[in-house]
Amino acid sequence: MPAARNLDVSIYRSRLIVALVLFALSAVLATSLIVKMDRGFDFTDEAFYLMLAQRPTEYEFVLGLFSYAIRPLYLLAGESVSAFNRLGAVILAGLGASLGWAVLERLRLSWRDPDAILIVGMALLAPFFYYTYWLPTPSYNWLVLVAGWILALGLILLQSRPTVSAFIVALAIAIALFTRPLNVAAYCAIYIAGVLCAFADYRSRLAQLGRTMLFGFGLVAALAASLPLRTIARQINGYLTVFGGSHPNPFSMRDQLLDFFTEGWIWWVSGVLLLVCMLARLYERPAIGKYGALVAFSAIVLLGLSLLQRRFDPSNCHVFSVLGGGGFAMLSIACRRDASLKWIALLALIGLIPWAATLGSAGRVCFQVALFPGLSLMVLVMATVLVLPRSFGPTIVAFLGIYLAYRATAAGLASPYRLATSVDRQTISTEIGPQGALKLDERTREFVQTLQRDVASRGFCRDDLAIDLSGEVPGAVFAIGGRMPVFPWIFAGYPSSHRLAGEYLKMVGPERLRRAWLIMGTSVHSLKTEEWKGLGLDLASRSLVDNLAHPVDGSAVKLYAPIVERGPC
Known part of the structure; x- marks a missing residue:
């Protein structure tokens, strides 16, 4: 018509x-x-x-x-x-x-x-x-x-x-x-x-x-x-x-x-419901499939209503439960239609x-x-x-x-991961790495540029050895153009951190250690100076170049010059 x-x-x-x-x-x-x-x-x-x-x-x-x-x-x-x-x-x-x-x-x-x-x-x-x-x-x-x-x-x-x-x-x-x-x-x-x-x-x-x-x-x-x-x-x-x-x-x-x-029980339950509906379709049990579809429809409605809450936390499984659980529930309803059961199974996988x-x-x-x-x-x-x-x-x-x-x-x-401010406030172009620049906030830019300026004034050359002993700022080595030997990050705050620190000192050896710029930190989780001294590291013979505030938590970050001075770049 x-x-x-x-x-x-x-x-x-x-x-x-x-x-x-x-x-x-x-x-x-x-x-x-x-x-x-x-x-x-x-x-x-x-x-x-x-x-x-x-x-x-x-x-x-x-x-x-x-x-x-x-x-x-x-x-x-x-x-x-x-x-x-x-x-x-x-x-x-x-x-x-x-x-x-x-x-x-x-x-x-x-x-x-x-x-x-x-x-x-x-x-x-x-x-x-x-x-x-x-x-x-x-x-x-x-x-x-x-x-x-x-x-x-x-x-x-x-x-x-x-x-x-x-x-x-x-x-x-x-x-x-x-x-x-x-x-x-x-x-x-x-x-x-x-x-x-x-x-x-x-x-x-x-x-x-x-x-x-x-x-x-x-x-x-x-x-x-x-x-x-x-x-x-x-x-x-x-x-x-x-x-x-x-x-x-x-x-x-x-x-x-x-x-x-x-935390993610909705996803698990929806998956079990889908399995039941698929088996009901496979073994021709329409009554079970009908009730399963009704339960699935109710689950979709409840998941939709859950989005009305104002608080949003991506790490609490809510988004995954809505999308993953909703997908399984919708596939459960699809088992009542003429859709291929094989196709439904592949989507479930x-x-x-x-x-x-x-x-x-x-x-x-x-x-x-x-x-x-x-x-x-x-x-x-x-x-x-x-x-x-x-x-x-x-x-x-x-x-x-x-x-x-x-x-x-x-x-x-x-709330970006371990940045000082929101991404929208990262607007100041700063040279970082071998090529190009990144936009940073004012505190991070000042931190990076102070490190770059002070190591350059002491004869630092690109790819010189630099070691972050704090476990909190390995990026400082990358920012100044240094090269961290053995491994790029001495993880701090882990059960294995002390063992890693001791093995690192053995692997790096005294010669490379004497030629390396050292970075120490004082934050809650960082490897402290006392711990390194207990492992045999001597900082008394090194000159302190910088004592800066970490741009994220404000803790002190100290930069020490190498013991052995190098020639011109």
């Missing part, structure tokens, strides 16, 4: 306009974050990543192999910190867009379809949840995220393009090898489960796993040919000498999981990747998983398209995704 046709056209146009607006908002938010990636400099973690990327082969032991993976990006960025940060963000956006297009192909959506526009827009923005704490420098967590998105892409293509999927997943696992062993194991397990779900017969399953292993062996062989394996073996042996087989910050995985179950990305980390799961909920958002969007196609349902979910991405990144910009 003409009236009904006109109504359909009107609804379509409204959906299309709103979808285009939301796509534009996603692009603007992502672009604004990329633009701000020349602001701020963290003297601990960020500096640690940068110094490892600078010279990964020079250190005598390593904490993981991620430095070898991020160094090519660092060189591609011309050793500019801001360009390095932005390159990492562009790679994430590209991976998101690739996954979005793969979903369109899998669902056979036209690019003019409002649902297609929303899917691509969300895929473009979703990886930017990674910047919740505003640590924009690529690191091991960044590599875990990259590998996770590539793995998700491989799962999306598993049924339609199995050979391409095999290569993509092999690439994801190869990248994950540079992160943590548990991440590799978890990603492999997710992929194997995906193969079991996607293919009905054992011959097809074995063929797919064989293709993946073949590509994987080829990539590993290429990596082995390009990496300095003897140096890596020596560095691993150095790590074992210092820490044994334990983590520098020992943790209990059992306690982590119990804590995560307590993608929903496990954010949790798998946290395995092996010493921190709280809820704190870590705040970096990775982008894939949970994508599962929620795709599940909504399955349940409510050609409706305003995906539009509402896309609006929710933009809102949560904005709140999460806004929290990071307002």
